[in-house]
Amino acid sequence: xxxxxxxxxxxxxxxxxxxxxxxxxxxxxxxxxxxxxxxxxxxxxxxxxxxxxxxxxxxxxxxxxxxxxxxxxxxxxxxxxxxxxxxxxxxxxxxxxxxxxxxxxxxxxxxxxxxxxxxxxxxxxxxxxxxxxxxxxxxxxxxxxxxxxxxxxxxxxxxxxxxxxxxxxxxxxxxxxxxxxxx
Amino acid sequence: xxxxxxxxxxxxxxxxxxxxxxxxxxxxxxxxxxxxxxxxxxxxxxxxxxxxxxxxxxxxxxxxxxxxxxxxxxxxxxxxxxxxxxxxxxxxxxxxxxxxxxxxxxxxxxxxxxxxxxxxxxxxxxxxxxxxxxxxxxxxxxxxxxxxxxxxxxxxxxxxxxxxxxxxxxxxxxxxxxxxxxxxxxxxxxxxxxxxxxxxxxxxxxxxxxxxxxxxxxxxxxxxxxxxxxxxxxxxxxxxxxxxxxxxxxxxxxxxxxxxxxxxxxxxxxxxxxxxxxxxxxxxxxxxxxxxxxxxxxxxxxxxxxxxxxxxxxxxxxxxxxxxxxxxxxxxxxxxxxxxxxxxxxxxxxxxxxxxxxxxxxxxxxxxxxxxxxxxxxxxxxxxxxxxxxxxxxxxxxxxxxxxxxxxxxxxxxxxxxxxxxxxxxxxxxxxxxxxxxxxxxxxxxxxxxxxxxxxxxxxxxxxxxxxxxxxxxxxxxxxxxxxxxxxxxxxxxxxxxxxxxxxxxxxxxxxxx
Numbered sequence: 001x002x003x004x005x006x007x008x009x010x011x012x013x014x015x016x017x018x019x020x021x022x023x024x025x026x027x028x029x030x031x032x033x034x035x036x037x038x039x040x041x042x043x044x045x046x047x048x049x050x051x052x053x054x055x056x057x058x059x060x061x062x063x064x065x066x067x068x069x070x071x072x073x074x075x076x077x078x079x080x081x082x083x084x085x086x087x088x089x090x091x092x093x094x095x096x097x098x099x100x101x102x103x104x105x106x107x108x109x110x111x112x113x114x115x116x117x118x119x120x121x122x123x124x125x126x127x128x129x130x131x132x133x134x135x136x137x138x139x140x141x142x143x144x145x146x147x148x149x150x151x152x153x154x155x156x157x158x159x160x161x162x163x164x165x166x167x168x169x170x171x172x173x174x175x176x177x178x179x180x181x182x183x
Numbered sequence: 184x185x186x187x188x189x190x191x192x193x194x195x196x197x198x199x200x201x202x203x204x205x206x207x208x209x210x211x212x213x214x215x216x217x218x219x220x221x222x223x224x225x226x227x228x229x230x231x232x233x234x235x236x237x238x239x240x241x242x243x244x245x246x247x248x249x250x251x252x253x254x255x256x257x258x259x260x261x262x263x264x265x266x267x268x269x270x271x272x273x274x275x276x277x278x279x280x281x282x283x284x285x286x287x288x289x290x291x292x293x294x295x296x297x298x299x300x301x302x303x304x305x306x307x308x309x310x311x312x313x314x315x316x317x318x319x320x321x322x323x324x325x326x327x328x329x330x331x332x333x334x335x336x337x338x339x340x341x342x343x344x345x346x347x348x349x350x351x352x353x354x355x356x357x358x359x360x361x362x363x364x365x366x367x368x369x370x371x372x373x374x375x376x377x378x379x380x381x382x383x384x385x386x387x388x389x390x391x392x393x394x395x396x397x398x399x400x401x402x403x404x405x406x407x408x409x410x411x412x413x414x415x416x417x418x419x420x421x422x423x424x425x426x427x428x429x430x431x432x433x434x435x436x437x438x439x440x441x442x443x444x445x446x447x448x449x450x451x452x453x454x455x456x457x458x459x460x461x462x463x464x465x466x467x468x469x470x471x472x473x474x475x476x477x478x479x480x481x482x483x484x485x486x487x488x489x490x491x492x493x494x495x496x497x498x499x500x501x502x503x504x505x506x507x508x509x510x511x512x513x514x515x516x517x518x519x520x521x522x523x524x525x526x527x528x529x530x531x532x533x534x535x536x537x538x539x540x541x542x543x544x545x546x547x548x549x550x551x552x553x554x555x556x557x558x559x560x561x562x563x564x565x566x567x568x569x570x571x572x573x574x575x576x577x578x579x580x581x582x583x584x585x586x587x588x589x590x591x592x593x594x595x596x597x598x599x600x601x602x603x604x605x606x607x608x609x610x611x612x613x614x615x616x617x618x619x620x621x622x623x624x625x626x627x628x629x630x631x632x633x634x635x636x637x638x639x640x641x642x643x644x645x646x647x648x649x650x651x652x653x654x655x656x657x658x659x660x661x662x663x664x665x666x667x668x669x670x671x672x673x674x675x676x677x678x679x680x681x682x683x684x685x686x687x688x689x690x691x692x693x694x695x696x697x
Contacts, residue, residue: 020215023218024211024215027211027214028206028211031204031206031207031210032202032203032204032205032206034204035202035204036199036204039200039202039204049207049210049213052210052218053210053213053214055215056214057221060218060221061221071289116198118199118202121195121198121199122199125195132533136192136195137651139192140192140193140195140196141195141196141199151254166353168189168191168192171191171195172191174189
């Protein structure tokens, strides 16, 4: 589906007046983008779909407030991230938890890393505690600063930094275990 | 070490940033259901920006409810207040109209002739056009009748009563109208003790003659039933329980003038009336006092506000068949304003612990895809603490000095303070949602239509007991599950009416009107 900026603006304009076919077209157009974001935060595909649809409900609810002169994707991404965080909070997943540090094993070699698939990487990320994984995603992949993450998750900046550091260490452990790298 | 960690972060960023996912039509269908629910839950576009069924993120919604309630309240107050004022003016105009159309009536002449026959040396001028009316007579005897102040108090009820007489006027029966008008007016003027006209003829005597003549006029038109023994029979009957169809509608007023009742009855000995029904005492206690509002007009102005406290056994369910299966509790307070004796407006707050059950079909969360694997629970157990904010308008179906019955209707808005749902499934799969809890997540403007009937029993001038069976039918779904919740129960409580005692103001009754 190759739509121009004008087409997208037209779609958004139709969405603002509640046209269902326009909503479906916009949803379909951004389905992959939205799923790929939510998959990083969810424990399963089903949960990611719930997060994504939560996000799109908010998108269509508040689309009248969207300024069509601005790009749509960043706005959508922000809403999806907030929906994902809300979802995690609602399901009583502590986002400020701190786990004891574990020993760091030998680093995984780059050559091995290159052979890992998306699903395998996703599986490793999902092994992280929710608090670590969320901060890791927001910092490493979305590119937010720790003070922004702290506001989003309602945690302290220190907790954000700490969880991010521990997430990286844990990822290394899990990667080692996954590839059965000897300590 | 730090560098390695940063490499890992970069590695994950590169590989997890985006992946192609094929569009899933079923996901759109579930989202579409959610959109449909969202549309249903927000029928008023005006309120769209206030998150009506979403989180109550600020107090704007509450302020809006209060503002709307206040607006409705004052609009109602203004309309009714204006209506009362116009009725008062209309009544006065009716009096003047009746006066002008009956100036030349034979009744007047007969009265004057009778006065002459009484042997008065100075007869009343037969061309005097003011003798028939309250207004004109007041004017002409202004210098003679020195109880003007007390008369003024009587004018309002008289004028109000005359509104009923207007209907009779339309029957093309001018004499009859005049007679009724005179009878009513004469009765109220009984209390004037010093009545001497400018010719030294006692006004009381003139009144008596007029009354007798008026009664004869009425009698001549109602020749069927003899009234000779009425005085004797009336001793065993309650005056309030006398019904009249069209002629002497205000006879019940005479119960306040016991001394003069017999006098009137004696003077009615030649009077025949076919439209009177007399009922024994004790049988018809629920007889409407038609002059209630008029007689207690000062009290209406003095006791317009009331505060009611009540508790209720409350029943809730998503289906009528299950409505009375689980008991909940409610406690509330309502402030009431009475723009007239017949109408009241109430704004309340009710804390309600709602315990009810619903099926999976009844419980429809905004996310239709909420249910794992699309399997909805077969049963939902709900416990919700809600703040019910009702605004109701009541109309008095019946009232007398001891009790009243009101029919009320209005709307309730709900603020869900806490919500706790537990789900039960017929089919269990891993990861099913077991329940949901929330605090102050949902607010619903005008979530239900209220209907109730209030029985009020007056204990004294200020306090009364109220029993108020009610039924609330949903307008929209409430709570996280958008459940269309029926409610029913009985409010039982105590009401306090603000204001001074009526008897201090009017000297007529110690009862309140509400």
